[in-house]
Amino acid sequence: MSKLILGVDAGNYMAKVAGPYGVDSYRTAICEWFERNIEESFADDDMEFEIAGRKGFAGTIAAYEDVFGGSGAMFGDSKAHEDTKIRVLLAIHRYTDKYCPGVEDVTLVTGQPIVSHVDEEKERIQEMLVGHHKFTVNGTKRHIQIHNVGVSAEGAGAYWSSPEEGTIRILDIGSGTVNAATIIDTKYINNASDTFNFGMETVDTDNLDSVARGIVRATTRLKWNRNDSVYICGGIAREILPCIASHYVNARILQPILDEKGFVTVAEPVFSNAIGFYKLAKGVLG
Incomplete structure (x- = not known):
């Protein structure tokens, strides 16, 4: 090569x-x-x-x-x-x-x-x-x-690791930031996407429910709906999924x-x- x-x-x-x-x-x-x-x-x-x-x-x-x-x-x-x-x-x-x-x-x-x-x-x-x-x-x-x-x-880049048609929300939960991306029919939607300036090394990770509530509050301001298809990625994805899914009922792990x-x-x-x-x-x- x-x-x-x-x-x-x-x-x-x-x-x-x-x-x-x-x-x-x-x-x-x-x-x-x-x-x-x-x-x-x-x-x-x-x-x-x-x-x-x-x-x-x-x-x-x-x-x-x-x-x-x-x-x-x-x-x-x-x-x-x-x-x-x-x-x-x-x-x-x-x-x-x-x-x-x-x-x-x-x-x-x-x-x-x-x-x-x-x-x-x-x-x-x-x-x-x-x-x-x-x-x-x-x-x-x-x-x-x-x-x-x-x-x-x-x-938004994570979406291409396993793309789907329709309206897709991505929660990329990192150590320093959380990226919330919206993709509709493979097109990135600016007004429904944002970065939240906190992450798993800047908050109390002993209480994932509290972290999830912060993410949910921030994404609902972007007009995310509780029935949307929400995919979670990042190192904490599996652990925080149940907390996110208590609001976003169709939340799942991005594979x-x-x-x-x-x-x-x-x-x-x-x-x-x-x-x-x-x-x-x-x-x-x-």
């Missing part, structure tokens, strides 16, 4: 990647570099990196070693920042190292919260990612040429489907955006 096509969901908690060989994910915590007197191993996603002059640790090791506490994630309603660049490059490194060593040419679609899915923010992400990148991960020097970058709206080389994979809902992005990348940039 001369050029690799990927969908990269560079989330605040996990990066999810989909491509022609399957899916991958890793913990997106990032912390600054320090000299370790004892080199403990935390998980198979432990990474020591140097990217664009910045040295640090990423993965599970960073979640434990972050001296500032928390997850080491940069929250907010835009992905147009340096952490996204690091997350995406590390995602590409992991995917190629795992599935297709030696591949250096990449085209991808990544995501941006609905509220910030505007030309200026999308262009910032594209300018940050397109080009030749030289970096080091765990002592290995990497050269990656990113040729094209598409930027899809999170939640993303990856069909490559004759093998059909029904992935976990956390991969919905990544698989949707990958399908968009193949259709638009492939």
